[in-house]
Amino acid sequence: MAKSILFNIVAEFLTRIGSHVVREVSSLWNLESDLESLAGTLSTIQAILLDAEKKKAQDYQLHDWLGKLKDVILDTKDVLEEFEFQAPMRVV
Template sequence: MAEAILYGVTQTIIERLGSSTLQQIGSIWGVKAKFEKMKNTVSTIQAILQDAEEQQVHNLQVRDWLMKLRDAVFDADDLLSEFSTHVLRQRVMGVIESCTLLD
């Protein structure tokens, strides 16, 4: 069950990293390659999750790894959310400043 949630979070991260907005911002800020690398890493993690879910029943090391992975994925999701919020805030402030200049 917990792995299903983790799988969903990884899917959300992949979708965000593939969004045209983040791709555009990544190009402007010079981090597009980093976003692509992160997307590939999360995609690999996602592919491994199903096998790890089955193995964790019999292997405590896999269970421990999954717990650490869960924390890392949630941290990545939080970071991406903060970045997206920052970009949106910058866009809104730019629009507000543009409107003020027009007055």
């Protein structure tokens, strides 16, 4: 089964969270534990998405929930991109 777009976006988040720039900035701002917590949450979301994608065709409530989750994930992606853009400028 092909993985969903949401699954792939979450995987991209996990990669970005592990990037050198994000790690350095989070260290300077004492956000390491928050970053680790976020990575754990994103990993759990990935697992749930795999199950939900299989079941959404028969469950309208789940289909609705996945749509709302997609909106949240895309908003989160925008915030992460802004953080990656702004953070190096604030370190200097």
